[in-house]
Amino acid sequence: MLVFEFKCKATKQQYQAIDEAIRIGQFIRNKCLRYWMDASREKKVNYAVLCQIIPDLCKEFPFAEKLNSMARQASAERTWFAVSRFFDNCKKKVPGKKGYPKFKKHSRSVEYKTSGYKISDERKYLTITDKTGIGKLKLIGSHNLSFYDNKLIKRVRLIRRADGYYAQFCIDFSREELLPSTGKIVGIDVGITSFYTDSNGNKVDNPKYLRKSEKRLKKAQRRLSKRFKKGKQQSKRYHKQRNKVAKIHLKVSRQRKDFAVKTAKTLICSNDAVVYEELKIKNMVKNRKLSKSISDASWSIFTNWLDYFGKIHGRYVESVAPHFTSQNCSTCGEIVKKSLSVRTHICSCGCVLDRDENAAVNILRKVFPNTAGQAGIYAQGQTDLCLISESLLDKLTG
Ligand SMILES: [Zn+2]
Incomplete structure (x- = not known):
């Protein structure tokens, strides 16, 4: 559609x-x-x-x-x-x-x-x-x-x-524009400091213009709540401000969507398979912190577009449950406990990686653990993955 x-x-x-x-x-x-x-x-x-x-x-x-x-x-x-x-x-x-x-x-x-x-x-x-x-x-x-x-x-x-x-x-029109294989697969993790980090260690940041207008929105919302009088009829100034907030909100959500669409499209075009992490349901229900709920919202818009472009361009897109993706070592599988403030994953096996990159590799591994996992995907009819080169699989499984 x-x-x-x-x-x-x-x-x-x-x-x-x-x-x-x-x-x-x-x-x-x-x-x-x-x-x-x-x-x-x-x-x-x-x-x-x-x-x-x-x-x-x-x-x-x-x-x-x-x-x-x-x-x-x-x-x-x-x-x-x-x-x-x-x-x-x-x-x-x-x-x-x-x-x-x-x-x-x-x-x-x-x-x-x-x-x-x-x-x-x-x-x-x-x-x-x-x-x-x-x-x-x-x-x-x-x-x-x-x-x-x-x-x-x-x-x-x-x-x-x-x-x-x-x-x-x-x-009611289904688009299909198959793209040539790139021989690359990637796992991505929701970043805390960046928008996402992929399993090759690349980080994509939220664009400056978006952060700027989000700040503007916050400021306008603060002003609005100052003008709110509980249990009384709201003033003209309140309604004027409410309108202003609504307009900035609209602008921010459009910018957010544009960014999500572009980023998803780029990722799909340059990879044969993309694996991403589902949001923790707990976050969506319980988290009251505004900044977190904003990033959750952008993430689900983004992953929806990933699914969509994946369908159009014949790419394999899969989501995995967010269990142990950040705590496990992507090299040896050992559990390395760390709090949110620890940004680097350091394991006794000698593996030192950026925290999010380690998570992204784990996310990718959940779908592509070894060649046996690959056979499982073939069974689902994703023949495109035949094109993924042997050496790449070796790199992932070795
Ligand atoms: Zn390790």
Whole structure:
């Protein structure tokens, strides 16, 4: 699935109409959730049942009819996603919170499926044709939609962000551009001081511009919390600052994404196989330290792109559990305990390595321990790995 995003240009009334459509979508989503909470005690409620209650909802609340019927269904679908994710987490016994579905108060998007809109022939305008009154939106952006047939467009999403309104097109199109083999494989470890360290000892740092705008964001957030008055109505100055924070936040998240995409692409292009470490779930649930949660967030964006580019370019991408990757010696396997502040791995076998590099080698080893491990990968149908040179495997296993 490809996703293209455009900024929408329209009048103030049209933007208000988009807000209204988003509100209706949220209303339906919440009503479906209410129904699921109440009715599921007595009978089985699934997605189909949720869809069946929409016509009654429309009778009771006529304004809901303004939204296209398939968009109404998409809202019920969102409820169902939330419910089934909750069930899944319970079934899998995920540690920590299971994510019991919540009512939405601040939805920022509404989704159309295959009806309720029209895309102009030259693909420069999107017209929403239901009774919400959104009308014709000008699409601004560098993507070229005309390459894809209308039938491939499965969803259109209208999104409100801090700096305006956007239209997203989800296109059912799988890209595949196989790349020539490089004969290289690599393991990478989340860095504490750098963004990542690979098993060859290369470090990639967070770019300066990103650190700069993250600092700016922190400063703006501090100012915002100073202006917050508990239990009182918030001042104009507070709301102004809130808007400012939202805009910086948007900028930072875009920069973060750009960096993740570029870095992932480079890594995939220059290696036949990439092994990375999964995040520790404990960190994600418990860690309250802001800087850590930011780096966790960037890491999962980055690894998502690694998986994605790996699929497109026919590379082998694998994640491993984060057990003992930093404590074990990558040369002899001995456990060398060290606290977070110790940056160098020194083992009695004579191995002296940067802490993160040692971890990265261990991460790579979890998937490529020796030739037997390699056979296991062949069994999964990753024939590309045949191209990895013998000498490289010798180096890894020797
Ligand atoms: Zn050792």
